[in-house]
Amino acid sequence: MTALVEVSNLSKDFGGVHAVEDVSFAVEAGQVYSVIGPNGAGKTTLFNLITGLYTPTGGEVKLNGEPTGKLQPNQLAERGMCRTFQQMQICMNMTAIENVMLGRHLTLKSNLLTTLFRLPALTRGETAARNKAAELMEFVGCGNYLDRDAAAMSYGALKRLEIARALAAEPKVILLDEPAAGLNAVETEALEALIRKIAEQGITVMLVEHDMKLVMGISDRLLVLNYGRVLAEGTPAQIRVNPDVIAAYLGG
Amino acid sequence: MAQLANFRLKGLLLLAIVVFALPLFISNPFHYGLATQIALIAGAVVGLNLLVGFAGQISLGHAGFFGLGAYFSGIMTSNYGWSAVPALLVGAVGVGLIAWVVGRPILRLKGHYLSMATLAVGFIIAIILNNERALTGGPDGMPVPSFDVFGWELSPFNQYSLLGVEISGDLAWYLFAGVVLLVAVWLAQNLIDSPIGRALRSVHGSEVAASVVGVDTAKYKSLVFVISAIYASVMGALYGHFQGFITPSVASFDFSILLITMVVLGGMGSTIGVIIGAVVLELLPQVLADFQEMEMVLFGLILMLTMIFMPKGLLPTAAGFWAKRRAQTAGGKA
Ligand SMILES: Nc1ncnc2c1ncn2[C@@H]1O[C@H](COP(=O)(O)OP(=O)(O)OP(=O)(O)O)[C@@H](O)[C@H]1O
Ligand SMILES: [Mg+2]
Numbered sequence: 001m002t003a004l005v006e007v008s009n010l011s012k013d014f015g016g017v018h019a020v021e022d023v024s025f026a027v028e029a030g031q032v033y034s035v036i037g038p039n040g041a042g043k044t045t046l047f048n049l050i051t052g053l054y055t056p057t058g059g060e061v062k063l064n065g066e067p068t069g070k071l072q073p074n075q076l077a078e079r080g081m082c083r084t085f086q087q088m089q090i091c092m093n094m095t096a097i098e099n100v101m102l103g104r105h106l107t108l109k110s111n112l113l114t115t116l117f118r119l120p121a122l123t124r125g126e127t128a129a130r131n132k133a134a135e136l137m138e139f140v141g142c143g144n145y146l147d148r149d150a151a152a153m154s155y156g157a158l159k160r161l162e163i164a165r166a167l168a169a170e171p172k173v174i175l176l177d178e179p180a181a182g183l184n185a186v187e188t189e190a191l192e193a194l195i196r197k198i199a200e201q202g203i204t205v206m207l208v209e210h211d212m213k214l215v216m217g218i219s220d221r222l223l224v225l226n227y228g229r230v231l232a233e234g235t236p237a238q239i240r241v242n243p244d245v246i247a248a249y250l251g252g
Numbered sequence: 253m254a255q256l257a258n259f260r261l262k263g264l265l266l267l268a269i270v271v272f273a274l275p276l277f278i279s280n281p282f283h284y285g286l287a288t289q290i291a292l293i294a295g296a297v298v299g300l301n302l303l304v305g306f307a308g309q310i311s312l313g314h315a316g317f318f319g320l321g322a323y324f325s326g327i328m329t330s331n332y333g334w335s336a337v338p339a340l341l342v343g344a345v346g347v348g349l350i351a352w353v354v355g356r357p358i359l360r361l362k363g364h365y366l367s368m369a370t371l372a373v374g375f376i377i378a379i380i381l382n383n384e385r386a387l388t389g390g391p392d393g394m395p396v397p398s399f400d401v402f403g404w405e406l407s408p409f410n411q412y413s414l415l416g417v418e419i420s421g422d423l424a425w426y427l428f429a430g431v432v433l434l435v436a437v438w439l440a441q442n443l444i445d446s447p448i449g450r451a452l453r454s455v456h457g458s459e460v461a462a463s464v465v466g467v468d469t470a471k472y473k474s475l476v477f478v479i480s481a482i483y484a485s486v487m488g489a490l491y492g493h494f495q496g497f498i499t500p501s502v503a504s505f506d507f508s509i510l511l512i513t514m515v516v517l518g519g520m521g522s523t524i525g526v527i528i529g530a531v532v533l534e535l536l537p538q539v540l541a542d543f544q545e546m547e548m549v550l551f552g553l554i555l556m557l558t559m560i561f562m563p564k565g566l567l568p569t570a571a572g573f574w575a576k577r578r579a580q581t582a583g584g585k586a
């Protein structure tokens with residue numbers, strides 16, 4: 001069985017900084033796979049490499065066995081990869097539901113003619129997209145904000161909205177970069193439940209998160225990064241007792 | 253979307269009422285002429301707003317496309333005996349192609365670099381129009397035949413009868429331009445509230461977010477650049493036929509700045525707002541006739557002051573103010 005996401009000897013330098021150095025691991029379809037590590041360990045950089053926002057200095061990423069090479073983020077989205085950001089990326093010039101409908105972009109085949117004259121084919125597609133988006137907003141727990149301007153929403157609601165947008169693209173794998181950052185305990189619990197529900201739908205989840213309780217409870221496997229390098233890799237049980245990890249990270 | 257659709261229809265309806273009610277209040281040919289000119293320029297501004305207000309890209313050379321449309325239609329109708337409609341349409345396709353070719357590379361630039369590049373595009377077009385004397389008449393300009401729909405001539409100097417009512421050519425032109433503007437607005441609104449429109453707006457809202465959900469941002473930037481150039485070209489062509497005479501000033505830097513100022517003043521991303529911007533900035537010089545020489549300074553000042561004190565523009569600022577007032581009164585009652 002080939003892994004859904006396979007990372008081999010991946011590296012990224014910024015000037016003199018080795019943000020990610022010689023990192024290899026594989027994520028099987030259906031797993032919840034987490035990446036942890038102290039601040040500046042290279043987690044976000046790793047996600048940016050996987051999703052095509054950065055070009056690696058060395059190594060490669062395979063999605064479904066296919067090397068992603070020079071594929072752009074939008075081309076990776078076409079192949080079933082979607083993500084959220086540590087620095088939330090919401091279109092503040094749109095309403096909440098429009099942000100999620102944006103996630104339907106790839107499933108909405110529209111041409112200029114049906115658009116300009118607002119032909120029935122377009123309206124049908126839009127209605128379906130809106131219904132799907134509303135359903136997803138309900139699913140992530142912001143069903144009350146459908147036509148709210150994104151700019152008028154709370155931080156916590158926007159974090160969930162971003163997940164809904166990623167889900168709208170019907171990804172095979174979703175990458176969540178610190179979804180719990182800035183959330184309170186109640187919201188974090190809701191998030192944990194949400195991630196479980198996402199995984200239950202068969203979507204592979206890659207997660208960067210500092211909240212250890214959340215990560216240890218939810219992950220099938222973990223990758224621990226330190227100074228851009230792999231410190232350990234394994235199941236939560238293995239990671240918990242790994243002496244290197246305890247010394248460098250959990251113990252500290 | 254339901255809300256947006258509602259809002260959209262209201263805006264269009266309001267505009268239609270204003271357009272068709274205006275003849276009840278004005279009657280002299282000069283005023284009709286001014287209103288026609290404003291409607292045509294407003295149409296170009298609606299197109300520019302798609303690029304600037306919705307997709308968040310800048311063009312400081314848009315008058316170039318307006319000028320190309322005007323000159324192409326003028327040259328084909330006067331020198332080659334084309335009818336105005338095919339001249340306008342072929343010109344629009346040609347300008348769209350030019351915009352696509354120059355847009356692809358320059359839209360990779362951002363901020364000031366994009367400003368400079370579009371500025372250069374406008375300058376180059378203006379220089380060509382100035383220098384190709386044989387075709388364009390150079391700086392002195394050229395006469396343009398009246399607009400015709402396959403032989404049926406629309407001229408300010410004719411008399412027409414519409415549904416049994418006698419109307420002057422001035423009024424006929426005004427009504428025609430008004431309908432063109434309404435169609436331009438309708439198409440723009442349809443575009444904005446669609447998957448393509450969301451993709452365009454997402455380029456403004458967050459290019460990374462757009463790209464990770466599959467939006468080919470480069471493609472959509474080119475697309476909106478082309479569409480806004482076609483808007484300018486069509487309006488330019490009509491403008492030329494209406495005026496009956498054009499000079500390279502229709503493609504000038506000053507005019508590009510005026511178009512941008514209309515977008516910024518009226519409210520980037522508000523279709524009705526930018527029309528108000530066009531009306532205000534076209535009427536201003538009429539009211540302040542003494543400022544002729546200072547026009548550019550005045551527009552520059554308006555541009556600056558708007559960006560500092562009213563970054564959302566006239567209409568959105570007023571709407572926000574109104575909404576707040578209403579919320580306050582509602583809160584007071586509760
Ligand atoms: N675009 C960039 N240019 C230069 N250096 C960068 C860039 N992005 C990241 N870095 C550097 O690379 C290293 C890894 O950063 P990264 O953001 O990947 O860490 P992280 O593990 O996500 O940290 P955090 O937990 O704080 O989010 C840091 O030293 C950072 O300063
Ligand atoms: Mg990070």
